[in-house]
Amino acid sequence: MSEPERPYRVTVVCHGNICRSPMAEFLLREAFDEAGLADRVEVDSAGTSAEELGNPVHPRTVAVLRRHDHPDVGWGAHRARQFRTDGFDAADLVLAADHPHADRLARLARDEDDAAKVRLVRSFDPDAVAAGELGMDDPWYGGDAEYEQTYDEIRAAVPGIVEHVRAALDRP
Secondary structure (H helix, E strand, O other): OOOOOOOOEEEEEEEOOOOOHHHHHHHHHHHHOOOOOOOOEEEEEOOOOOOOOOOOOOOOHHHHHHHHOOOOOOOOOOOOOOOOOHHHOOOOOEEEOOOHHHHHHHHHHHOOOHHHHEEEEEOOOHHHHHHHOOOOOOOOOOHHHHHHHHHHHHHHHHHHHHHHHHHHHHHH
């Protein structure tokens, strides 16, 4: 009897793991489910900082998801955690919200294989790539408009991420 195939693992990383990375985690979970890949892909999130360890998702993150009628796919259970070097062992793709997170992940990478797993979330949005604007501002410092901007930036990248993962899963 053959062993079951290990799911493809995606980890989204921001600073505190209460705004951008969980928002992306939940939107990606939903998108992989809609793409028929939920049984083959696992998504989680983490932060580069220990500041928010154990804290729930920021209320404005939940509010923007509710405003857009997204189902709760783990909001209540989420607790902020920190990405550590061993996080590379469990991940196939590590998505950084912004350049400082990608830089921190590069410093944590033990080798080229770890480093090759790191991509910016917005690098999967063709319009962001064309504009040369791959970073994602932290909405925590703002209000509803900043959370909406973060939501829009993540949503624009989701189709590209789903297709990237689908292609990786289809490789022999």
